[in-house]
Structures are given as C-alpha cells and as structure tokens.
Amino acid sequence: MDFKNSSRSYKINQEEIYHNACEDENYKALVKRLKITSEQAFNNTVKLQDCAQELKNCKGCRNLYNCQNAVPGHVFFPNVKESNLVFSYVPCKYQKQAIKSINEKNTTNNVLKNARMKDLKVTKNRAEVIKWIKAYFDNYNPYEFSKGLYLHGNFGTGKSYIIAALFNEIKNKYNVETEIIYVPELLRRLKENLNVVGEKLDYLEHVPLLLLDDIGAEKVTEWGRDEIIGTILQTRMNNGYPTFFTSNLKLDELEKALSITKDSEDTLKAKRILERIKYLTCDIELLGNNYREENN
Numbered sequence: 001m002d003f004k005n006s007s008r009s010y011k012i013n014q015e016e017i018y019h020n021a022c023e024d025e026n027y028k029a030l031v032k033r034l035k036i037t038s039e040q041a042f043n044n045t046v047k048l049q050d051c052a053q054e055l056k057n058c059k060g061c062r063n064l065y066n067c068q069n070a071v072p073g074h075v076f077f078p079n080v081k082e083s084n085l086v087f088s089y090v091p092c093k094y095q096k097q098a099i100k101s102i103n104e105k106n107t108t109n110n111v112l113k114n115a116r117m118k119d120l121k122v123t124k125n126r127a128e129v130i131k132w133i134k135a136y137f138d139n140y141n142p143y144e145f146s147k148g149l150y151l152h153g154n155f156g157t158g159k160s161y162i163i164a165a166l167f168n169e170i171k172n173k174y175n176v177e178t179e180i181i182y183v184p185e186l187l188r189r190l191k192e193n194l195n196v197v198g199e200k201l202d203y204l205e206h207v208p209l210l211l212l213d214d215i216g217a218e219k220v221t222e223w224g225r226d227e228i229i230g231t232i233l234q235t236r237m238n239n240g241y242p243t244f245f246t247s248n249l250k251l252d253e254l255e256k257a258l259s260i261t262k263d264s265e266d267t268l269k270a271k272r273i274l275e276r277i278k279y280l281t282c283d284i285e286l287l288g289n290n291y292r293e294e295n296n
Contacts, residue, residue, distance in 0.1 A: 014042070014045070017045050018041070018042050018045045021048070021049055024049075024052065026052040026053070027048060027049060027052045030051055030055065034085075040083070047078070047087055048085075050076050051075075051076050051087070054069045054076045054077075055077075057069055057075075058092060061092075061094070063094055063219055067094075071089045073091060073092055073095030073098070074089040074090060075089070075090055076088075076089055077090045101185075102185065109180075112160060112161060112180060114168075115161050115162075115165035115168055116165055116169065117134065117137065117169050120133075120158075120161075120162060120165055121158075125157070125286065125288035126157075128284060129151060129162060129284050130162070132149065132282070132284060133149075133162060133163075133165070133166045136149075136166060137170065142174050142176050145241075145242065146242050147242070147280060147282050148209075148242045148243045148245070148280055148282075149163065149244050149245070149284060150244075150245045150277055150278075150281040151163065151246050151247075151284055151285075151286055152246070152247045152248065152250055152251070152254075153248070153285050153287045154287055154288070155248060157286045158286075159246040160180070160211070160214075162286075163244050163246065164180060167209055167211065170209065171209075176208045176209060177207055177209070178207070178211075179203075179211070180213055181210070181211065181213060182213045182214055183213060183215045183216075183217065183218050183229070184214060184217050187218050187219075187221075191224075201228070201232060205231070205235035205236060205239075206239070206241065209241075209242055209244070210242075211243075212229075212245050212246075213245075213246050214246055214247065215229070215246070215254065216248065216249040216253070216254045216258070217247075217248065220258055220260060220261050222266070222269075225261070225269065225270070225273060226269055230269070230272065230273055233276040233280065234276060237276050242280075243280045243281065245277060250285070251274060251277070254277075255271060255273075256270070257270075258274075259271075
C-alpha cells in the first residue's frame with residue numbers, strides 16, 4: 001500500500017470537507033461561538049458539522065416528541081478544554097424540563113402516600129370539595145358503582161392531594177387497591193415501551209379506584225387519546241369502576257384540547273372522551289392559593 005499517496009489523498013479530502021463546511025452559515029456561527037482556531041475547526045470538522053446540524057434541528061423543535069437529533073432530548077456539543085474539543089450529548093431545555101417534572105412528581109408521590117383527610121386545610125374555596133370528599137368516604141361501598149370526581153382548577157391548589165387523602169382513607173378502611181397515575185408520564189412511558197401497553201391498560205381498566213392526574217397537560221396524539229385514555233375510560237364505564245380526574249382545564253377546555261392533535265382536529269372523538277368523563281364523575285372547580293409548598 002502506498003501510505004504516502006493515501007495520506008495525501010486523505011488530507012485533500014479533509015480540506016475539501018472543511019472548505020465546504022465553511023460555506024455553511026450554521027457551521028460558521030458555531031465556530032465563532034466556540035471561539036476556536038481554524039486549526040481546531042479543521043481537525044474537528046465532521047463532528048462540528050454534526051453539532052451544527054443538531055443545533056439547527058433544535059431551533060425548530062417544539063417538544064421532545066418531535067426531536068430529530070441522534071439522542072432524543074439531547075444535542076451533540078463540544079466543550080473547549082485547553083487546545084482540545086471534548087464532545088458530549090447535552091440535555092436540551094425540554095429534556096431538562098422533563099427531568100425536573102419527573103423529580104417533582106416523585107417528591108409529590110411521597111407526599112401523596114401520606115395524605116390524610118384529617119390534614120386537609122379547610123378554606124372557603126375548598127369547602128365544597130372537602131364536603132364532597134367526606135360524603136363520598138362516608139357512603140363508599142366497594143361493591144357499588146359511585147361517581148368519581150372531575151376536580152379542576154388552577155395550579156397548586158391541592159387537587160391531587162385532596163383525592164389522594166380520600167384514596168388513602170378508603171384503602172386503609174376497606175383494603176381496596178387504588179392507583180394515582182400522572183397522565184403525561186403514563187403516555188410517555190407507554191410510547192417508549194409498547195410491549196407493556198396491554199398489561200398496563202388491563203391494570204388501569206380494572207383497579208378499583210383510579211385517579212387520572214393532570215389530564216389535559218399531555219401532548220395530545222390520536223393514539224394517546226383514543227387507544228389509551230379512551231380505552232381505559234370505556235372499560236371502567238362499562239364495569240362501573242369509580243374514576244377520578246384532576247386537571248387545570250374546565251371540561252369544555254379539555255374537550256377543545258383533546259380535539260387537536262399534531263396532524264388533525266377531531267371534535268367527535270374528543271367529545272366521546274368527554275361524555276365518558278361526565279358519566280363517570282361529578283364536576284367541581286377548585287380555585288385558590290398555591291398550597292404546594294405548604295404540603296397542603
């Protein structure tokens with residue numbers, strides 16, 4: 001093998017790649033942003049091109065579901081250390097938000113597990129819902145269908161905590177299985193692992209007491225709306241299993257939110273979801289102060 005000619009050919013090819021890269025505005029902007037030398041740029045041309053392309057993808061990205069990068073939720077980016085460039089995958093703002101949300105939800109779940117009705121703070125705004133919760137507990141019969149609650153209102157008013165307190169009391173008294181599921185996380189996890197969809201749906205369709213927490217906060221897709229949420233609600237409605245919801249949206253706002261997906265608008269299918277929710281629940285609004293930092 002002629003190593004000399006091979007090395008010359010490789011150098012010419014690298015120079016051509018570098019020359020073409022320098023014609024790209026995204027590449028030039030990245031090199032300028034990093035404040036690196038021409039030699040550093042030349043030696044890392046291909047990797048910097050990948051970075052520039054991923055940064056370009058990020059500019060038009062609106063959420064994690066539409067991420068076009070090699071590692072979803074991350075961007076390939078270099079750090080300048082002395083005279084070297086060290087490349088790694090850095091989480092984007094949406095990925096950071098998702099991680100923060102999950103961490104907050106884990107903390108919240110620990111609080112919800114210890115929620116008790118005796119600890120509920122009674123205020124003017126909460127009087128109606130707490131009265132409803134107490135009446136539900138007093139009249140609860142594990143062998144009869146009873147309407148759950150669609151509890152909606154502004155962020156941080158303790159909607160999830162109030163229902164969790166009811167669930168915990170019923171579980172302790174009747175040894176009834178309960179489940180609180182955060183809807184956006186449910187849909188995300190099922191989409192990531194389709195193999196568990198059947199098993200998870202079967203459980204959520206038949207658990208005696210179910211809270212679908214923060215419905216309407218998820219990114220609406222036809223699959224999530226019709227195949228997951230719609231299926232769960234239809235089975236629970238058919239079998240008379242009490243079902244609860246929390247949301248920041250009023251019912252008419254939820255219907256509008258569920259009707260619009262990325263690719264289409266379907267008011268009929270959204271209306272079907274709403275009819276199931278109305279059949280399964282009573283509708284109460286909870287407005288007021290943000291109690292989240294006070295642990296309700």
